[in-house]
Amino acid sequence: MVVGKSVKRVDAVDKVTGRARYTDDLADKSALIVKICHSTIAHGMVTKVDTSAAEAIPGVVKVVTCFDVPDIPFPTAGHPWSVDPHHQDVADRLLLNRHVRYYGDEVAVVIAEDEVAATQGVRALNVEYDEYPFVLDPQEAMQDGAPQLHEEFPNNILAHTGYEEGDFAKAITEPGLVKIEGWYNTPTVQHCHIENHICFAEQQNGKIVVVTSTQIPHIVRRIVAQALGIPWGQIRLIKPYIGGGFGNKQDALYEPLCAYCCQQVGGRLVKLDVSREETFVSNRVRHAIRYHITTYARKDGRFVARQMEAFSNQGAYASHGHGVVAKGAGAFKQIYVDAAATKCDAYSIYTNMPAAGAMRAYGIPQVSFAIESNVEDAARVLGIDSVALRRMNMMPVGYRDAFSHNVNYFDTLNQCINKGMAYVDYEKKRAEYAHQTGPVRRGVGMAIFWYNTAVWPIALEASSCRIVMNQDGSVQFSIGETEIGQGADTAFAQMVADTVGLPFEKVHVVSTQDTDLTPFGTGAYASRQTYVAGFAIHNIGTKLKNKVLAYAEYLTGKPADTLDLVDGIIIEKSSGEHLMPIDELATTALYSTEQAEHLTAEGTTQIKSNAYSFGCAFAEVEVDIPLCKVKLLKMINVHDCGTLINPQLAEAQVHGGMSMAIGYGLSEQLLFDPKTGRPLNNNLLDYKISTMMDHCDLRAEFVENAEPTSPFGTKALGEPPTCPGAPAIRNAILNATGVAVDQTPITPHVLFVKFKEAGLL
């Protein structure tokens, strides 16, 4: 059995030797280069684009402007299509925009023979604007009289949803309740995947072939066709190895524009590459969400009623839209269960900021910061230990969510908390740090989080795969779910090997998705793939094994149900006798002049379940008060993601998410000039993503409660690691200094102001 073992990644050797091919490696050198002219105002209308100087530059082939593109609004979100128009994503994008809605919006493109000519061409474009007032803050944008971004959405409200469970107004009349109220702010951050988005397109054989760095090939194919107004089958979309995505590439980014440029030059090969500076601003960002949470608790710590308002900064275009803040709204009433009532209102609001889209953990890092800060503050107000207060109120074992039908089968949260406490020596440290003086102080803090797996019942969950056997008994495995650097191909290979009954080395995952060849799958998001592919692999792998055993029955005369395929050998189950190796069977089957069969299996598996995936983080920090610096001493994430398919890969997932959480908590934010809406720090120098030297040792531990709904016992791990780190750090800083910071990132600049307010400086 290879599931459960830390086998080496199937793509490791190719990647470290440089053999692995990414989009840029696959683009022929003859490609024309596309460079984008971005808006230099935050809001307004393009009145004129003078292309004459650009067109005169040697090497410039064609200039296309916002005045040339078709008027076909399309949605960009990486969601499975819904045939119900009410569930479809908001289609508010054009290929190039006359009405520019943020600094960095796309106005025109220059297509040229090389990068230098294209860049010179963009610089030579003369764009004239009618400038409008702009708004960057979501609550300001909601006010009457604020600048309007989209006609169809008055007051810039993309969506407003809410709920009330129980009778909130009545619940808070209970005598003796303590009120803990706060506003919590989370920043605009960006994914910073190592490979910037890039794509190329060429007309071939009646189709436009697009090769792109994406997480969602089948979905992008659909969107490219929608944007160009052509039948979906006329686009062929190919996804090779990619250098990370983290949700930024769970959107149609520049594929539609690239395909359009290809059409504009008669089907010639065009390549569209973007710089890091463009990626920060003109791709997608995380929703910056401001929360207002009020908790009403009894003196013994029991939460009676809680209320949350959430204001989510959607930015200029819809992308993933309201789904992000809504997911957090759902988490609010589940991670803690109130005795009497829970109330929530969530708003997604357009502003003249970069479009917010999917980013690792989709609203949960944001809401976790807010909830876990509020709970921590409650612990202090009530005089109850932080961990004890959580244990008293968090989702109990057996809880069932009415909407998703998720069940909390196990005492996961307590198990995870216990491991975290042990690692940081929590109780001892809390006692040790109780009465510090002096300029340098230490503290420990923690946070728990809620997450789920895949998107059922909100949207479609289905996965198709194909397994094809070669004469030597090895197989190719093809699935629409994507390797984006997280190790999906390896996990799939392990599951296929065990399901079919082959040695691991005999399973070859076809890593590249090609919509002409690859079975349909919606791709990498929602931490869905190991769970969903697990169902598909179980289903199709078993189908293939059954075909093999049926053929073995034909060859041996022994009934198929007395046989098994184990580690590449057909055996008789009861005796364990080896009957024949798989290569002998496969070769015989393929070339049989009596009963020829090419052994393959394929099909669609629909998944109508979901699974909770919980955990926690503990952090120990040292705060240098005069220098306003936080040093991480120890940090652990504990996850219950069910059975681990590959423990080492699982650890790597956790390390990556912890790193993102550290940046989210301490240093990362995109800043904008309030006078112009211009981004100030859209580069890797001024945007403070952490380095190795800013981390401590990152510890990952697991509690393996096998998920009953999953054939392999697994549930979400891709995104959960990003959720609890920032509030755990915030709470550790509170423990160290007595200063509660209600915003992230907790930079030295923020601490300076807070320490002065607290009289520590």
Next chain:
Amino acid sequence: MYDFSAIYEATSVGNAIELLQAHPSAVIIAGGSDVLIKMREGKLAGAELVSIFKLDELRGVSLDENGSIRIGPLTSFSHVTKDPLIQKLIPVLGEAVDLVGGPQLRNIGTMGGNICNGVTSADSASTQVAYDAMLELTGPDGVRMLSIHEFYKGPGRVALEPAELLTAILIPKESYENCFGYYIKYAMRNAMDIATIGCSVNVVLSADKKTIERARIGFGVAGPVPLRARNAEAALSGHAADESAIELIGNAVLDDVKPRTSWRASADFRKQIISETSRRALRTSIERAGGAL
């Protein structure tokens, strides 16, 4: 692809000067870690370049007869850090340039480039300023010496005449003898960053280690150019090498600096850091000099 119109590779210092005279709008490129970034951003798009990268005669660290340390301007940061003369006579300089960016940058970036680009944040600059570095400039009219204090004209501007090259950085014996220093780079990250504040302090103590005979304090990013906190230095001259000196310097330096508020940091925040880093740099300098605090 870099957008430059021509590159002329100099074969000697003299040849470099000739090339600069022949191409008056050309930009000097050494390691390229500043020039290529500006080119990519469009600021130097289409530029002509005169490359001095191959001029090994401008590399290396040696000792002049009069005791000055002579640093070739093309010496890379990592070579400065590892140089035995630097480690022996002015280790704080090697430590300072060891904090630049990351390993790749330290291998390609040069001492000369670091000061000739005229930025106040350069990690080598505040220490050179705190050690009264003298700069040897060579041009069509010959060789001249200029104090580093007169070299910086303003943000991004230095006193290089047309077709002039920096050909040596000299640290006078009087600056480093019996002198112990410490540099603090305060930045938002612990690597791959540019200083929010750079503070380089050095002290000469009395023979019994109880008195500060001389203290020198250089700052980066406390003003438009790297500067010395001369009032604070005067206040420390002859002062006891004890906790009261540590207390004093933190207040005194605030009279010498005028940091500005920008989106990167507020003036008040910079003052807090200027004050605290000066205290810590003085403390470590005194300890390195053998003082007991």
